[in-house]
Amino acid sequence: MIAAALLITGCVSYSFTGTSIPSDVRTIHIPFFPDRSQSGLGDLSEQLNRALVNRFVNQSRLSLSDEQDGADAFVEGSIQSYRNRPFSIAGDQQANLNEIQITIQATFQYAKDEEPLWTKSFSGSATYDVLEDPVDGELEAAAAALQQISNNMFNDAVSSW
Numbered sequence: 001m002i003a004a005a006l007l008i009t010g011c012v013s014y015s016f017t018g019t020s021i022p023s024d025v026r027t028i029h030i031p032f033f034p035d036r037s038q039s040g041l042g043d044l045s046e047q048l049n050r051a052l053v054n055r056f057v058n059q060s061r062l063s064l065s066d067e068q069d070g071a072d073a074f075v076e077g078s079i080q081s082y083r084n085r086p087f088s089i090a091g092d093q094q095a096n097l098n099e100i101q102i103t104i105q106a107t108f109q110y111a112k113d114e115e116p117l118w119t120k121s122f123s124g125s126a127t128y129d130v131l132e133d134p135v136d137g138e139l140e141a142a143a144a145a146l147q148q149i150s151n152n153m154f155n156d157a158v159s160s161w
């Protein structure tokens with residue numbers, strides 16, 4: 001039963017990834033998004049870029065273009081906000097879970113079109129245990145939030161194809 005479920009899941013994932021991309025779209029440009037969030041984390045832009053490249057390039061047939069001028073499609077934007085706030089309070093009124101929430105503004109566009117396919121905000125969030133490992137927990141939660149954002153951006157782009 002489990003093997004059948006894994007086989008079905010694998011087929012669904014394979015058929016979804018990359019098959020609905022228009023045949024004339026072969027390359028995508030994904031620049032680093034400026035970080036305007038004042039988060040204090042120096043690598044949010046790099047983490048977001050890696051997550052987007054992983055989704056758009058490594059999990060589809062698209063190739064990465066170094067220049068926007070030579071790409072068939074491009075995604076661009078900026079990291080707008082980063083919040084780290086208490087999510088749940090323990091019995092002693094001390095936060096035991098914090099939530100990281102990251103919001104970006106992004107645009108997806110085909111190079112041949114004058115108007116973007118979409119321009120919108122994307123948010124991702126994740127919680128971490130403040131008492132267990134506050135530093136690494138925050139970094140892992142930020143990475144998870146950025147992964148949610150990249151997945152949602154990819155899904156929105158693919159659903160438009």
